Amino acid sequence: MERGSSKHGPRLDEQLSREVEGLVQGPGAAGSRVDEFRQAEPAGEDQPEPTTAPAGDLRSGSPQGMTSGDVEERSRLGRFIGLSALPGDRDTLVRNARDNDAPDDIVAALEGLPAGTTYRTVSEVWAALGHKNETTRW
Structure with a gap:
């Protein structure tokens, strides 16, 4: 059984950190690997931006x-x-x-x-x- 060093150089460290950047930084990071279906789809050109809860009497919980x-x-x-x-x-x-x-x-x-x-x-x-x-x- 051959035992070698498990350490690697700074160049490989940098490459490995870029590969997991999307998992560490979240969906806003460049090159993110987060599932795209979890991100909200933007509104159409003539559509208002979506909100999480409507205001006024339509609000649930009343x-x-x-x-x-x-x-x-x-x-x-x-x-x-x-x-x-x-x-x-x-x-x-x-x-x-x-x-x-x-x-x-x-x-x-x-x-x-x-x-x-x-x-x-x-x-x-x-x-x-x-x-x-x-x-x-x-």
Whole structure:
């Protein structure tokens, strides 16, 4: 059994690195060997560029009975009401929102809630502010 050196010179190193460049660099590298079917085909001359998700009400994930704008606004409200404030009344929610540096429009809306009512969830607060929640699916 003959044992030789497994090392090679810089010229061979350079050649080997060029051969795997497409695998290391990704699909944008020159001479890439990445499967072409994985790359998006460009739009035609008179066609708009494709997007990954449509905007507006066509966007998937909006529950029945709500628009995507409603979902975004309810989520925005929920970011400023901590779980420690629920269940809570109007004063607890306003205090918690201020502690979480809520914008003035959120604080003003919470201050408009009726006194003496306890809210268990952000959805209940959202409904009390006059907005629609998702409808129940049966």
